[in-house]
Structure formats: structure tokens, C-alpha cells
Amino acid sequence: MTNTTHGAPLAPEVSPPQTKTKAGGGFLGRAGIVGGVLVIAIVIALLRSGSGLVVWQSVVTGILTGGLYGLIAMGLTLIFGVLDIVNFAHGALLAVAMFISFGMVSATGMHPYLTLVIAIPALFLIGAAVHRGLLSGSGGKSLENQLLITLGLSLLLENGLLMFFGAEPKAIALPGDFQFPLLGAVVAGSRLYAFLGAIALGALLYWLLRRTRLGTAIRAVAANGPGAELVGINVRRIHTLTFAIGTACAGAAAALAGPLVTVTPTLGEQFNITAFVVVVLGGMGNVVGALVGGLLIGLVEQLTTIYLGGQSSLLGVFVVFILVLFLRPQGLFGRKTA
Amino acid sequence: MTTITIAGPAGAEKVKAPPLRPQNRQLAILAVLLLIAIPLPLVLPPAQGAVAVRILIFLLMAVGWNIMSGFGGMFSFGHAAYFGLGAYTSAYLLVKHDVSPWIGMVAGTAVAAAAAVLIGYFSFRYKLQGAYFALATFAFAEMLRLIVTSSDFTNKAVGFSVPLIQDSSLWMIQFPADSPAYFWVALVLAGAAVAISIVFLHSRAGKYVSAIRDDELAAASLGAPVIRHKLVTVALSAAITAVAGAFYTQYYLFVNPELGFGSAVSIQAIVPVVIGGIGTIWGPVVGAIIVGALTDVTATMLRTPPEFLSFLQGRSGLDVVLYAVLLILIVRLLPKGIVGTIAARWRR
Amino acid sequence: MSIVEVSGVGKSFRGLHALSDVEFEVAEGEILGIIGPNGAGKTTLFNVVSGALTPDTGRVRFAGQDVTGRSPDRIARAGMVRTFQLMRPFASMTVLENVALAAQHHRFGRRKLREHALDVVERVGLGPWAHRPAPELPTAGLKRLELARTLATTPKVLLLDEVLAGLVPAEREPVLDLLALLREQEGVTLLFIEHIMAAVMRLADRVLVLDQGRVLAVGSPQEVTSDARVIDAYLGEEPTHADA
């Protein structure tokens, strides 16, 4: 993410050609370090809890929940990473999608995953409307305005849902939910579907960004807005489209994650901060990074419950977040920007 | 030394410097406002008296936040951290060691300022900018909330109840329920905060802070000690917010992790300033009055809604919806906020 | 004794060597012109000398002290101040406030600071604009504000980055006279980056030529402009690196 202070960055305007080998080497090095840290953490957890089963269950639950976090962060990494828009309302939009999905299931009794067909287009339109109406143009340019508008939007959506649906926790039942043992640990079917959904959505996004014209246009706008405009890309339309796609991902995440969580208007808040952590950890605008970041945060959460018994698992997430922000703001997979 | 007058740009008529220095003009306005406010608690019925005290607490938080995010341009999403540190430090000293809340308030400001300098130093050293800085402050406040919720010496989730004393005492800042003294103590604190923000803005340090906000590199290249002034700004901002926290605890006689460090507190510090006008002196004041009044009006309306709004009966969230809409409207239509727009229009 | 010494300075950005092994000295009161094609690393050199950037290799000494890696504000307060190629006024302040800010690190009283600032504003001909908000100045006015702010710091060494760019020929003369006077009356040392050869020839005691981050030549204006390598660098074959 380019330096957003008013002064021009110090490095010369021309960003030098990227030599492939150096970055590639760096990636393996970083993956090694992260893997190493994880193994040590798991070993310590083993010693501390004294039972292999507990740690194995934590790892399994951590990875599955991580898939859910990756799924939710997918849309945000596009918006925050590619468009450099701080979308604080991403959690609230997820909650809206969850209520749409809940509404559909309770009204027509259809299978929760079928509500994808409605939730994705609905959120796509909402995303486009939000961007075109609130965030585009001069109003949405400065960072403060983005933060404030999306903050206002999240308050509006959350309390709007609270006013019309009340705060009573609702559950979306998943017909045919099963679970199966995996080497002693228990794997819930609904979590597995969410995990696979995350992988599928990640692949779809990766394909869209890498292999399609639209994807190339999006990446061009992300790399250099004015440059893209010069070669004839309608930057404003791409911005709205990208924002809409990002929000549509939240729609998909809601349909898949619906059965896993209790649906309340304020659930967005809890997923919002985790999504930001995952995006920053995974590296801005990096779809694969969002998935891996999600898995890591899922594991960190589960290991925190073992390390600090009575502590909320979010504390571990925040500690990791502060460390990443300070030591490696561009995240594990991102490149050092100016 | 010869002065070479290079031909000045055409059409620049000489503009005379304003008569009274802006600092004195604003301090004079503040004095007048304080005089007007003094009789308020005697005039207003008890329910509105409570609203007025709440507005003053909002005002203290808004002035605190405005110094860091308005004057300093460092957008903070975690001012609950300093509010909570102020509240918890004074409550802990009072409940566990029977220390007067005035001393607790001073200790609270010290602790909050120290925490602000700590997180400030690391953020500036690692060049955290814009959204990253906002997210870091948010994460810091949430971490404090979680730590306080699970540590014994802060009574975990129970929080602190301020012990009741029978008669009223200024030294322990405790008065009978509807006594106007709460309003006057809050008024003194709020007045002092606004005065400090006026003096600070027009002081040399204030000039450096504004320059650093406008263009950090240019300011540094002219000798402005950047890191030192940024840290002074965050410390002062945290100190004033901590005072709001300490007074809040004395007024409500209770604080727990959610009331002290919850994200709603950070939002409460931001919204009034944005509505009033970020970076202006009077923005936080006007914003606090509007938000405070709006919350009370909606609460009353929700309790006994007029016929056409009867469906609202017993539905919470309306007040937040209203000021969320107001926030978005202001940011889109009046980016300088109410006071900023009026000032800009009046100056032209 | 030389007031500025740069030895073995190198700086690269992810593979591109902006400066490599730059070596030169500037005596007190001297005026050193710095020329070179676009992208030669001139501004990067100023960023390194003024402390905005820390060099990868080499040392920078100022007034006998090693200031490598020191923060730009400490170096500025010590007396070595730079201007910017792109004007950067403080938007929330008036012209006078912009200039007064630059002199704040001196222990002047309120009244003296105001007079000092007013005097500098008059000297650069921005008198009538003193109480107007800085952003209302036209480009030429902003250029003068940039110069005025640096003068207000009463510098020992002044790094001027294309201070004449954007001025019509008629406006250049007075600026050059002002700079010459600064050196004569106040002994200020000047390093100035400039593309307008006439100004370089007139003002500079010595000239340093930078090309692709290396010092190509140093010498009197006459020696340098007749040096074959300098001519090649300016007019000769297409520079190897893409300068877009």
C-alpha cells in the first residue's frame, strides 16, 4: 500500500523492475520461519496441555475455523488491498448477508447453501451501491473519510438490523449435518463445507484476477491508477466493480458460514477485526495470502485457549496483529512497497 | 542588508492582520460560554441535568480525540484505551487504596499519557501510517479490554463499584444524586480542556504539530522535531481523554471492561468531532452537544413514541442509526464538519 | 576547512543504484552547482545529505561532525537546510506563519520571531501576501515561499533544488542576486541543483556533474562544460537506463 501521507514517496518515481529470484527466495525463507514458529508453538501446547488429543483437536478446529476466517477475509483483501479502501463495514455487510440467508431459509425452507444464489448477487448490488453512492468521487478519497463513512455505515447496518430483526440470537439449521472422526479429532461437516467453500472461492478469485481481462484490469488499477487510465481502463467502473465483487464474497461467506454461527446483528463486529488481521497478515490484495492468513489466525486462536486458559482467544489474535503491523506491515506474501 | 523586492504577484491587495490575536478571541468566547453554562443545572429539570453532564463527558472525550486526530492528523480508532486507563486507574486507587479521585485522575492521566507515548513511539518508529495506525490503536484498546477482563487485580469482568459516602464531598467528588455540583465539576474540567486545546494550538508546539500534519517531511526539513511533537500530542490527547474516563467513573460510580475499554467508547470519541468539525477548536463542543442531545431525544421518543412512529416502541438502536446517518451526511456533504464549514464560509 | 564532506556515499532502491561511491567536499562560503541529466540521482543526493534518506554506504560530515543517519530535523537545526523541487507549503497556515515556523527553533521571543519572519517575507517580495493562506499563492509565489522558509532558518549551508525552475527569465535575476548576497554578507554556503546553465555559469564557484549516480567530473564551470565525458553524458549516446 503506497505511503498515504501527503508528501511524495522518497524513492524515485520509477519503480525498478522486480528481479524474480530474490523475491522467490524470500518467500520460501518466510514460509520456513512461519512453519518453524508454528511447530514450536504446537510442541509447547503439547507440553502444556499434556494430551495429544487436545492439541490435535485444536489444530483441526483451528484449521477449519481458519478456513472460515479466510473465506470472510477474501472480499476484504480485494477491497482493502486492491482499492486501498479501509472498509470498516465489511463485518456489517456480512451480517446483512447472514440475515438475508436466514430470511430465505426460514421463509422458504431451502437449503442454506442454496441461498448463495441470492446472497451473492444481493451483496454485489449492495456493494456497488455503497461504493458508487458513498465512497467514490472526492468524498471517498481521503483516508479519514473512508474510515468514517464505512464506520458510519457499519453502525447504520448493525443497528438497522437490530431495530428490525431484534437481538434475539437466531440459528440457521443445516440439514444433513454430519461429523466424522479424523485420527481421534472430530470434524463437523458444516465446518468442512465452509473450509472447502473458502478454497473454492479462493481459486475462483485467483482465476478471475490472474486469467480474465477484468482481473488484469483490476490488478492494473491496483498497481498504478493513473497508468491504467492512460491505457484506456475506466478506473471508476473498475473500482466500483472490485468493491462489489469484494462485498459479494462476503455474501458467499455468509451463506457458507451461516450454519456455523449464531446470527445476531452484532456478529459483524467480531469478524470485522479478525478479517482485517487476516488481510494484513496475508498481505494486501493477495488472495492466497488471505487463505493462509485465515488458517494461521484460526490456529493462533485455538492455541491461545490452551496457553492462556481463561483468556479470550482474541487476545492472541491481537498480539499477532500488533507484531505483524510493526515488523512486517506488508504481510507474509506482500512486497515491500515504497 | 539590501532588500530586493521581487515583483509581487499581481492583484494581491494588502490584507491587514486580524486585530485581536485568534488565541485571545477564542479564550474570550470560551469564557462567555462558561458563564452562560453555569446556571444551566439550576434551570434544567433533573433529567436534562443528567443529559448536560453526559454532554460534558462527550465534550471532554471529543476535545481529547481532536488534539491527536484533528490537530495532529494521527487518526486514532482506539481512544477507549486512554478513557479506560483513566477510569480504571482512579477507580482502582479509590476502591483498593481509598485515594481521592482527584489524585486518581492525575494518576490516570499519567498512566494514559505513558501508554499513548509507548504505542506512539513504536508506531512512529515503524512508520505506521493512516489505516495501519488506526487499526493498531484499535487493536491496542481491544487488547487492554481483554487483559482487564481476565486479570484479578482489576476484578475481572465485575469491574469496580465506587464506595458510597453518605454526605457530599468535593474531595471525593461525590454528591447527592441530582446535585448540580457534578455539572460544575464537569464544566471546570471541560472548560480547562478546551482552554488547553486553544493554547496548545496557537503555541509554538501547536504550530509545529499543524505543520507536521500538513507535511511531515517539509516540517522536518525546516527543523521541526517530529517524533518529540507527535509524542507530546498523543500524550496530551490521552491525558484529556483519561480525565473524561476518571470523571465518568465518579459520576456513574461504576466501571467495567466494556464501559471503560469497549469499542463503543472509541466511536463516541470520534463521532462528535467529525460532526462538529475535525481540527477546529469549536467542532468538538458543537458536536458533543448535538450527539448528546440527539441520544437523549431519541431515548425519550423511543419510550413514548408519537403515533406515527409507534412501531418503534421498545426497539433499541434508533439513536445510533440516527447519528450514523448524520455522520455519513456530514462526511459527504460537509467534510469540514459544521464549524469548519461555517468558519470557511464566514472567512471568505 | 570544508563545511560539507561526502565520502563513499552509495544508495540503492531494490536493485537500482541511485548513488554509487559519491565523493566531494564543499568549503565554507563556497557555491557548488550540481548538474546532470534527469535521473542522475541529484535529488537523491540532497535527500541523503539532508538526512531525509540514510545512505547504504559512506559518510556525510557537516561542520566537522558525522551526521550520517541523523534525523532531518536535527541536521536542519544544526544549520544545513534544503528546499524541495515540488513546492510543499503548510496548507493550514498563512504565508507569514509558514515562514515564522521555519525560525521557531531559534530562541526568539514572540515579537522578534514575527519581525524576523516579516523581514524575510518582504525580502522575497511576498509582503502583500503575508496574511493570505499559503495555498492561495500562484506557483511563482510558492517558489518564493519555499526559498523564504529556508532563509528564515538562518542556515549555514543551503541546499537549493532547482529554485529557478518555473520562473520567467526576468524573475531569475533578482533570485541570483539574492543568493550571491547571502554568500557575501552572511557567509552562507550554497549547493544548488540547476538545469539552467547560464545561472550555473554565473553563480557557481565550482560545478559537480552527476550521471547515473556517479560523480562524472568536478571543477570550475569552464573546465566542466568543456570536459568530453560531460558532453557525452548530456548530449551523447542514449542513456542506458530507462529514465521514463
Add this chain to the structure above:
Amino acid sequence: MAARKLIAALGACALLATGCGGSAPVGAGGAAAGRDEGPVKIGALHPVSGSNAVDGQQMRRGAQMAVDAINAAGGIKSLGGRKVELITGDTQGKADIGQSEAQRLISTGAVGLVGTYQSAVSTNVAVVAERNRVPFVADVTATDAVYANGYRYAFRIQPGSAVIATAAAQYLQQVSQQAGKPVRKVAFLHEQSDFGSGAADAFTEAARGLGIEVGPDISYDATTVSDLTAQVTQVKASGADVLAVAGYYRDSLLAAKAIASVKPDLNAVWGVSNGAYDQPKFVADAGDLGALYFSTNYHYDANNPQTTALREQYQRTYGDPMRTGAVLSYDAVQVIAQAVEKAASTDPQQVRDAIAAAQVAPLTVGNGPIQFADNGDNRNALAVLMQIQDGQVKQVYPPEKAESRPEYQVTWRP
């Protein structure tokens, strides 16, 4: 142009608001006027909106039914048949709103307050009541802290969390011995705030006194937890034969799902003042997952004909089953009304003294009439053991309060 219109509108709204501040409460004559003439006012503070809105509405209705019953029986006879009126406030589950609402009801003339369901809100309301010297009879409030700091105006009808937890330990030992599977080791899963931790600490202390080993003690953050499988696996690995659970509704439901998937080898799941395991809604939501779950908690007295009549009346008028919280609110209003009757005055101090010496027959389970100890707790409050048997929440222990026999086992093991 738009900006100028907007400023004008906002300016007007600000002036209007600070000026009269919406409909100012009844007369500024202060509380006394509100008390001397017109109906006797009792204040009811419940979370009618927010996350516990359903319980809040139930409790407000319970309080209203008590007022209607008193008026039907002729109002306060010692004050010449003066009617009783319930004035209500919505705490939204927030402590600061609870405090300002309590202050508002008192200045409107309430002679006593009932409420509030959430511990943090009750703590605040108790402070306001104490400062204004107006009695506050809590219907549902888990935390014991309020009744430990010597307030004279704070009372409580439900058994304290320590009383419930101690009863839970005693019942567990007795029921497990009668079933021939005496309890050896109890694992405790609880939410981390004062509610859950308070219950766990009291239970552990009582259980150790009875020679029962308690461990591991596993806590979680109720607001953010989305899956308890890992925690329940810790229980399975610990070899405990009973799992005690103390939490709110949402997280207790998650625990039930986790227990069903991990299937730890337990003899019983033992709710301790659990927000879900004795609720009909839990039986509906969890389906057969919750079968045979035990819960030690306060409960309406199923064997008391008056209670049954009241609940049938509630079911007829509102259509869903009356929860124990609403019955406790009914009792709380009765306590205040009978105190006004005895004191024959609406002066809060006298009403307070009458309450302190009150003897009121409860519609909830108890060892006798409601009698207050000097710290405000109800001496005869009693927790009862309940179990979900074929889709119904049945009182199963102690025998004299039981509707059926306890089945000391779990569905997924013989």
C-alpha cells in the same frame, strides 16, 4: 446550497433538544409529589430491547400481572384502596442507561424498584437506589457482589450464585450416590465473566468440601466464542465423569453441540445456574442433543397451584410459556406491595423497613416465605435440580420438590 440548509436544520434540532429535551418527565415537583397522590408507583427496570429482550419483556409482563392482581384484590387497603401503578424503564442491557432510567423512575415517584436481569445493570441500579434511599428488590441478578458491600436498600429474591452452586454440589453428590455411580471428578466449563467464574468458584469450594475433585477449570469468552469442540475435548482427555457448565444461552447451546460431537465419557452434564439448560427454548433449539441434561437453578414452583394458575393465565394472554424470571418479577412486586400495605405509607424509608421484615409466600421454589437477611439476600431462597426428560423440564431433586425421579446418565452412553 445543500450545506447551508443542512446546517440550519441541525442548528434548530440542537437548540430544540437542549431547550426542552423532548417530553420532560412528569412535573419538576420532584419525587414527593409523585408519591403522595394518584396511584402508588412501583418502578420496573428490564432489558426490553437488546440481546436479552425476550427475557426482559417476559419479566415486565410478570411484574404487570402482579400489579393487576393487587388492584383486582382492592389495591392497598391500608391506604384506602389506593391503586398500584407499574412505571417501566428499558435498560437495553446497558449499565449507564439502567442508571439514568432508575433515576428517572425515582424522580417520577416510584416507592420501590424491581429488575434488572443483568448483573452490571443491577449493580448500577442498586447504587442509585441506595443514594436516593429507595428500596430495590432484584428479581434476577446473579452477582453476589452487590449484596456484599453493605447496602441497606438492596434486596434479592433469587438464590445467590454461591447458594445455587453449593446446592448444585450437594445435589450432585446425593443424586450420583443414589444412582450407584458416585461422582469422582467434575470438569467445569464456564464463561469467563463474573457470572460464570462466580458460579465455578463457589461450586469448586463446595465440591472440595464434599471430597469431590474439581478440574480442569476451562473458561471462554461468551461474546466471541464460536466453537467449543476444543474445550470439550480437553474435558474428554481429563477423564472427568461429570461436566458442569455455567454460561449464557448462546454459548451453552454451543457447548451442547460440542458435547454431542465429542461424546466425552461422562455420567452426567450438570448445568449450574445455566442460562439455557432449564429453558423450553433450549429443548426446542437443541432437540434431542439436550436430553437428560441436568440444571441446578432457581425455578418457578411446579408443585404450587398458584404458580400453575399464574403460568396458565400468562400462556393464555401472551401465547408462550412463562419463564421463571417473570415469576420472580411477580414475587418482587408482591414484596413491595405487601410492604406498602404493612407500612401503610409511601415513604420509601418506611417501605424499606417493611420489606426488611417481610414474610411473603413465593410462587418460586423456596424453603418457606421470602425473608431477607440483613445483607438483602432471601434466606429461604432455594435452588432446585431439574432435568430434561422426554422434551420437558422436570423438577427432579430434592424429593419434596420433585415432579419425577432423576435419571443419572447421558444419552450417548449406557
